[in-house]
Amino acid sequence: MSKLILVRHGQSIWNDRNLFTGWVDIPLSQKGIFEALNAGEKLSKFNIDIVYTSKLARAIQTALIILSKVETQKTPLIIHFNGKMKKWSNYASNIEPIPIIRKKALNERYYGTLQGLNKKEVGLKYGEQQLKLWRRSFDVEPPGGESLKDNLERTLPFFKKKIIPDLDDNKNVLIVAHGNSLRAITKYIENLDEQQIIKVEIPTGTPIVYNYENKIFKDKVIL
Ligand SMILES: O=C(O)[C@@H](CO)OP(=O)(O)O
Numbered sequence: 614m615s616k617l618i619l620v621r622h623g624q625s626i627w628n629d630r631n632l633f634t635g636w637v638d639i640p641l642s643q644k645g646i647f648e649a650l651n652a653g654e655k656l657s658k659f660n661i662d663i664v665y666t667s668k669l670a671r672a673i674q675t676a677l678i679i680l681s682k683v684e685t686q687k688t689p690l691i692i693h694f695n696g697k698m699k700k701w702s703n704y705a706s707n708i709e710p711i712p713i714i715r716k717k718a719l720n721e722r723y724y725g726t727l728q729g730l731n732k733k734e735v736g737l738k739y740g741e742q743q744l745k746l747w748r749r750s751f752d753v754e755p756p757g758g759e760s761l762k763d764n765l766e767r768t769l770p771f772f773k774k775k776i777i778p779d780l781d782d783n784k785n786v787l788i789v790a791h792g793n794s795l796r797a798i799t800k801y802i803e804n805l806d807e808q809q810i811i812k813v814e815i816p817t818g819t820p821i822v823y824n825y826e827n828k829i830f831k832d833k834v835i836l
Pocket residue numbers: 628632633634635636721724748792793
């Protein structure tokens with residue numbers, strides 16, 4: 614049996630200001646740093662074998678803070694895939710790494726021209742119903758951006774191709790990503806339909822743990 618742990622990054626500076634963020638690379642707020650530390654404390658006794666994050670700083674920052682709290686002799690190691698970084702930075706003898714793999718596939722949904730706008734003001738201008746459709750419907754795209762369906766179509770192939778095999782290999786996997794990329798993964802592993810996923814909200818800095826055995830996700834616990 615293995616474990617899958619999902620964590621949405623801690624609060625970012627733009628979460629705090631209620632701005633659409635998407636792919637804008639905003640770091641954690643001070644509250645977000647505390648949330649990440651708190652998540653790390655909750656996960657301190659977990660034996661984490663591999664970590665996946667998005668390419669965005671708020672997820673990477675959260676993952677590194679969590680790993681600073683995990684009690685292990687292993688060494689967190691950010692994996693680089695290109696050029697000299699690949700050749701020189703991944704060399705380390707006699708260490709047992711916890712690889713940290715950053716992938717665009719796990720990024721937040723791209724919010725198009727809404728990025729940087731205040732969510733409340735968008736609601737006042739276009740109406741609450743439109744705001745809700747842009748934020749939570751399954752297949753309505755925000756202007757110039759990705760719907761949850763689009764997000765799912767880039768996140769799930771990676772999840773199935775790279776992360777499921779790690780779980781099948783009995784590795785405990787931590788994914789630190791975003792509200793919508795994690796909703797996409799949740800839709801798949803909990804087998805939710807397009808109506809059910811509308812209501813799912815993933816809180817910041819809160820570990821969600823599943824046991825995985827014989828291709829089945831079970832025993833969900835929110836820490
Ligand atoms: O702004 C964003 O990128 C996301 C997550 O904060 O917003 P929403 O929750 O509206 O999808």
